[in-house]
Amino acid sequence: MPQTTAADVIIIGAGIAGIATAHYLTCKEPARKVVLVDALLPMSLTSAQSGENYRNWWPHQVMTDFIDRSIDLLEGIAGDSSNRINLTHRGYALATRQDDISELINGLHTGYGTNAADLIRIRDGRDAASYLASLSEKHTGVDVITDPGTIRRAFPAFDPEIRRVIHIRRAGDLDSYQLTIAGAKCIAAEADIRGCAGGHTEGATVCGGSRSTAHRLVRGRARPACR
Ligand SMILES: Cc1cc2nc3c(=O)[nH]c(=O)nc-3n(C[C@H](O)[C@H](O)[C@H](O)COP(=O)(O)OP(=O)(O)OC[C@H]3O[C@@H](n4cnc5c(N)ncnc54)[C@H](O)[C@@H]3O)c2cc1C
Numbered sequence: 001m002p003q004t005t006a007a008d009v010i011i012i013g014a015g016i017a018g019i020a021t022a023h024y025l026t027c028k029e030p031a032r033k034v035v036l037v038d039a040l041l042p043m044s045l046t047s048a049q050s051g052e053n054y055r056n057w058w059p060h061q062v063m064t065d066f067i068d069r070s071i072d073l074l075e076g077i078a079g080d081s082s083n084r085i086n087l088t089h090r091g092y093a094l095a096t097r098q099d100d101i102s103e104l105i106n107g108l109h110t111g112y113g114t115n116a117a118d119l120i121r122i123r124d125g126r127d128a129a130s131y132l133a134s135l136s137e138k139h140t141g142v143d144v145i146t147d148p149g150t151i152r153r154a155f156p157a158f159d160p161e162i163r164r165v166i167h168i169r170r171a172g173d174l175d176s177y178q179l180t181i182a183g184a185k186c187i188a189a190e191a192d193i194r195g196c197a198g199g200h201t202e203g204a205t206v207c208g209g210s211r212s213t214a215h216r217l218v219r220g221r222a223r224p225a226c227r
Contacts, residue, residue: 007035014042019180043180055092055171061113077182085178089138092171095162139169
């Protein structure tokens with residue numbers, strides 16, 4: 001039997017983008033009725049493939065600023081949840097056997113834009129000690145390591161032929177499953193799973209705990225026009 005649901009917002013897709021959108025809409029403005037629709041199980045398509053890494057290096061400053069804002073939000077969630085999402089700050093290292101990385105450095109300048117001069121540190125070996133000492137600390141910007149000896153000491157598992165390393169410092173990894181659970185906190189307080197013929201789950205009705213607002217996670221494919 002087709003069911004009708006009134007909603008203020010319908011989000012198509014329960015991947016990380018849809019769940020994050022639903023999270024902020026329901027947490028920030030709980031009076032809104034939000035319906036999250038997916039043809040598949042939540043987090044089962046592209047979001048299931050993620051390497052669960054993050055980094056604030058992108059080829060345009062707008063993207064870098066956007067990601068910085070996202071990392072601020074992730075750090076907020078980590079802080080509020082005793083780091084349930086296992087957010088690390090160990091950085092993201094790009095390694096190459098090439099000596100000439102001027103193109104990559106130009107790309108770093110484009111990505112960090114007006115802040116680039118402050119954020120890009122060339123480590124040619126003279127300040128190896130300060131770079132090695134900083135590895136356990138939380139940092140911004142990027143260390144460009146051009147000294148093979150420093151690379152050997154900082155990254156002993158790398159192939160000895162690696163000549164240059166770009167170590168993005170506002171980067172690391174996280175547990176996206178736990179992030180989804182944290183994100184679903186406001187969406188799902190109680191779930192009523194409905195089965196359909198054949199034993200497949202047809203949908204999940206999710207109610208907002210003590211709030212009377214109903215939020216729903218619905219299995220279904222969104223089409224341009226309803227039949
Ligand atoms: C191999 C790989 C590794 C990656 N590693 C990283 C990484 O380390 N770090 C990182 O930040 N990013 C990474 N990414 C990118 C990241 O995974 C994606 O950017 C992100 O998962 C996209 O999320 P999404 O919610 O937009 O899309 P999806 O997870 O694909 O969700 C979209 C959902 O919409 C549903 N849908 C679509 N159309 C309809 C419709 N008409 N009706 C109903 N439902 C519909 C789909 O079923 C799906 O569940 C990686 C990607 C890949 C492929």
